[in-house]
Amino acid sequence: MSIDLLLGLQWGDEGKGKIVDVLTSKYKIIARFQGGPNAGHTLVFNNKKHVLHTIPSGIFHENKINIIGNGVVIDPVILKNELKNLELEGIDYNQSLLISRKAHLILPTHRLIDAASEKSKGKNKIGSTLKGIGPTYMDKTGRNGFRVGDLENENWNEKYSELKLKHQKLINFYNVDLDYNFDELEKEFFKALEILKSLKFIDSEEFIHQEQDKGSPILAEGAQGSLLDIDFGTYPYVTSSNTTAAGACTGLGVSPNSIKEVFGIFKAYTTRVGSGPFPTELFDSDGERMSKIGNEFGATTGRPRRCGWLDLVALKYSCKINGVTKLMMMKSDVLSGFNSIKVCTSYEYRGSNINYLPYDISDSSLKPIYEEFKGWGEDITKIKEFNDLPVNLKKYISYLEKELEIPIAIVSVGPDRTQTIIV
Numbered sequence: 001m002s003i004d005l006l007l008g009l010q011w012g013d014e015g016k017g018k019i020v021d022v023l024t025s026k027y028k029i030i031a032r033f034q035g036g037p038n039a040g041h042t043l044v045f046n047n048k049k050h051v052l053h054t055i056p057s058g059i060f061h062e063n064k065i066n067i068i069g070n071g072v073v074i075d076p077v078i079l080k081n082e083l084k085n086l087e088l089e090g091i092d093y094n095q096s097l098l099i100s101r102k103a104h105l106i107l108p109t110h111r112l113i114d115a116a117s118e119k120s121k122g123k124n125k126i127g128s129t130l131k132g133i134g135p136t137y138m139d140k141t142g143r144n145g146f147r148v149g150d151l152e153n154e155n156w157n158e159k160y161s162e163l164k165l166k167h168q169k170l171i172n173f174y175n176v177d178l179d180y181n182f183d184e185l186e187k188e189f190f191k192a193l194e195i196l197k198s199l200k201f202i203d204s205e206e207f208i209h210q211e212q213d214k215g216s217p218i219l220a221e222g223a224q225g226s227l228l229d230i231d232f233g234t235y236p237y238v239t240s241s242n243t244t245a246a247g248a249c250t251g252l253g254v255s256p257n258s259i260k261e262v263f264g265i266f267k268a269y270t271t272r273v274g275s276g277p278f279p280t281e282l283f284d285s286d287g288e289r290m291s292k293i294g295n296e297f298g299a300t301t302g303r304p305r306r307c308g309w310l311d312l313v314a315l316k317y318s319c320k321i322n323g324v325t326k327l328m329m330m331k332s333d334v335l336s337g338f339n340s341i342k343v344c345t346s347y348e349y350r351g352s353n354i355n356y357l358p359y360d361i362s363d364s365s366l367k368p369i370y371e372e373f374k375g376w377g378e379d380i381t382k383i384k385e386f387n388d389l390p391v392n393l394k395k396y397i398s399y400l401e402k403e404l405e406i407p408i409a410i411v412s413v414g415p416d417r418t419q420t421i422i423v
């Protein structure tokens with residue numbers, strides 16, 4: 001049985017959590033395949049907002065299985081807090097949440113290395129969420145990582161201590177001032193490990209293969225966005241995992257030919273949180289309006305998100321890399337009330353007009369070239385049917401579909417589960 005895949009096409013925060021929640025009823029299994037608690041996936045239903053960082057966004061539905069895959073990095077302390085929030089909502093996760101033994105753990109020292117590394121970079125910092133993501137993936141690829149399955153070995157503490165020692169040397173190497181109480185951090189970590197150890201660990205690739213053989217529908221949930229991919233994003237201003245479709249294969253152990261639909265999510269405009277190039281970024285009242293109406297503040301760090309027009313060059317690139325089969329356009333409501341809406345259709349670059357992403361999009365000669373569309377004034381947040389959307393929004397949608405040569409299957413008109421138009 002094939003697997004469907006859902007991932008972000010921009011710099012993250014496209015609304016993946018919302019759509020996974022909306023689609024969960026069609027699947028038996030929801031599986032996160034990469035990233036860690038740098039992610040913040042927001043779900044809104046029954047007038048309440050829920051933010052998930054590590055746990056798949058299918059967790060609020062009954063009789064579903066949620067898997068934290070091998071490609072994910074887990075901070076036990078953050079996971080513990082997420083579980084506590086679920087308990088407050090009366091969600092019983094004991095049967096519905098399964099964790100891959102091969103997932104790597106974020107140790108307190110990973111977070112400190114992240115902080116030291118960022119501090120040492122000064123104005124060139126990545127703008128990391130400081131959740132220890134980079135250092136944990138470094139240990140994974142450096143073959144020094146600490147995995148969930150290690151906790152089943154009675155000598156796990158020795159492995160932990162060895163790694164901690166190595167990390168402490170590295171932290172000292174950076175020679176920057178960091179304010180922390182390590183004993184407190186470690187105490188909190190050990191406490192959280194006990195909670196983690198009470199959860200169900202699985203050989204997730206084997207589990208998934210068996211479910212595939214049974215014909216169970218599976219949805220793979222991505223984190224971050226394609227432009228934050230370690231290989232294809234705006235390096236070095238990226239995260240440390242493959243956020244693109246290939247990441248689902250390595251992050252869950254599924255073969256490329258078992259993937260069927262690739263749902264690509266994008267905002268009707270663009271946002272980015274953290275440092276790095278962003279050709280269509282706005283510094284004017286249009287950008288401020290997007291930020292305000294779109295409530296563009298990070299779900300994990302609360303930092304303001306930078307805002308700008310839709311970048312079709314970048315979007316085409318993401319669609320190609322991922323093999324997107326269906327598009328989902330989010331936050332269309334945020335564009336209501338703009339007199340005109342712009343879309344970047346090519347770049348001026350070193351004296352030429354190009355329509356691809358060059359090696360270095362931070363090159364100061366790179367300027368976006370825009371096409372302009374008439375806006376719409378209507379409030380669309382209560383619209384349920386595609387046909388009832390304003391004519392100019394429908395024109396915008398069909399223009400994008402034509403340019404990208406991929407159908408837009410969902411138009412989202414508000415944060416709530418119900419504010420979702422299936423085309």
Ligand code: GDP
Binds near residue numbers: 013293332
């Ligand atoms: P994710 O990381 O991709 O899951 O996205 P985030 O949850 O970080 O950010 C998306 C934000 O937009 C959240 O606050 C959502 O509640 C909100 N949101 C999602 N879809 C829509 C929409 O169509 N309209 C509006 N106004 N907000 C939306």
Ligand code: IMO
Binds near residue numbers: 128
């Ligand atoms: P979701 O899943 C938006 C950004 C950070 C920073 C860069 C590296 O909610 O879409 P890291 O913590 O990985 O070292 O940060 O990546 N970033 C995100 N931006 N949404 C996310 O996840 C992100 N996860 C990381 O802001 O620029």
Ligand code: MG
Binds near residue numbers: 014
């Ligand atoms: Mg987010």
